[in-house]
Amino acid sequence: MKPTRPTALIADDEPLLRSSLARLLSETWPELEIVALARNGREALELFKELKPSVCFLDIHMPGISGIDVARQIGRGAHLVFVTAYSEYAVEAFAQGALDYLVKPVDQARLVETVMRVRERLGAAHEAPDIDVLLDKLEARLQRKTAPEPLRWIKASIGQSVRLIPVEDIDFLRSDEKYTQIAWRDDEGKVAEALIRTSLRELLVQLDGTHFVQIHRSVVVNMNKVCHVTRGENETATVSMKGRTEKLPVSRSYLHHFKQM
Template sequence: MNPTRPTALIADDEPLLRKSLARLLNAAWPELEIVALARNGREAVEKFEQFRPDVCFLDVHMPGLSGVEAARQIGRRAQLVFVTAFDRYAVQAFEHGALDYLMKPVETARLADTVARLQERLRAPQPRADIDALLEQIASHLQKKLVAPATPPIAPPRDEPAAAPSAAPLRWIRASVGQSLRLIAVDDIDYLRSDEKYTRIAWHDDAGKPADALVRTPLKDLLAQLDANQFAQTHRSVVVNLHAIRHVTRGDNETALVHLKHRAERLPVSRSYLHLFRQM
């Protein structure tokens, strides 16, 4: 690492997006040295402590530790830039000057503006706003956009999906795990499998350890509430999180098997759904 060059960290759970942003930054800011790439918020904090970059580009919504939570731990020690796919309403809180944000897909002109602001801040550091309060405000905006309905919902029964606005996909599922009631983030789910009158939720915790739970909601009802860009049906009884897929191997008779990042089991892809994976 060259001490005379500004340094940066990029954190995003999508490998292609990490590489894409790194490529765009190399073009927009050739002097910037990207010293670390992180796959999630927890890894972002670890690599920040290791490399102490000047700038952190953090995806807002990552499994386990989110970009906002990672930013809380990094605090004032770096310039923070959030990268988000959320719409304009959800990022109102960013527009205070102390923090910056980029919308996905990142546009060259918008990135150039961000780079110019970062260069100015690094040349002449100025007093920064209360980062903790600002991050709380950002988290509040995102929470309202993603999971809060317009009016307070009636509390759902045990083992049923947490309430979500009709216009937004499901983000959390309430499920019984042992003697406790667990609120499972949808992004942490690896797959869902129909189990007679129940649905098995296969997910992983912050450490990547696999876990399972049963809910009383039929698979077809859950599928209707999930983000169609993130979850796909691979079999009449199986729905998989596309972000959880390591790779897909094709089999005989126009079938395939899905291999997961966090679990050893392989999921079937029937002939009816093979077209979803022809490009993988």
């Protein structure tokens, strides 16, 4: 009886990388039949369930459902190879031999090594390992890699000069249509303000969430600079900042930040 050819699925949201990996695999492993090219994680799962490939090459970072999420659902259903730009953060998981990886852009010499290992596993009829613990480690490492460093300075044009405002000196930020008002203390401790052409939403994701919290759709405050909170009607409130006269609104959706105050 003629042996069944190994089959593969490639999942990557970048078309050029999908086609490039398919071409390299056809050169490196001619016996491998590439049965599916998936554009995202959801499509990869659908095609896996339909075609049951023996090997899956999964891009880790795909929109919607990541390669790690796809791998969790595939489980022991196939041998897995991750395609990633962050190999140094996955060494612990990959070093145990249960997972393999390729670094973008894929190098053919590295691909040859990967193909040899996968062929050995398939030839020995090894069941794909239980990798949930390794996926947890990999995901945690990648999250640490991709999490941006909190913003430390904000640049603001004041007259003919550009001021570097230390983030820890900021009292609050308030949106003003296309601009954001930055309220801070200068070197002498005096209150100061400036407008920048960056939206509040863009700034919020760059600020340290342990200190800066949104209290209204148009206001973010530095919790270290809050003096007191005054409760209002209909589950609203106002916030007073240390050394300032402004009363900043707290909407119902954000009142939970002050439950313990």
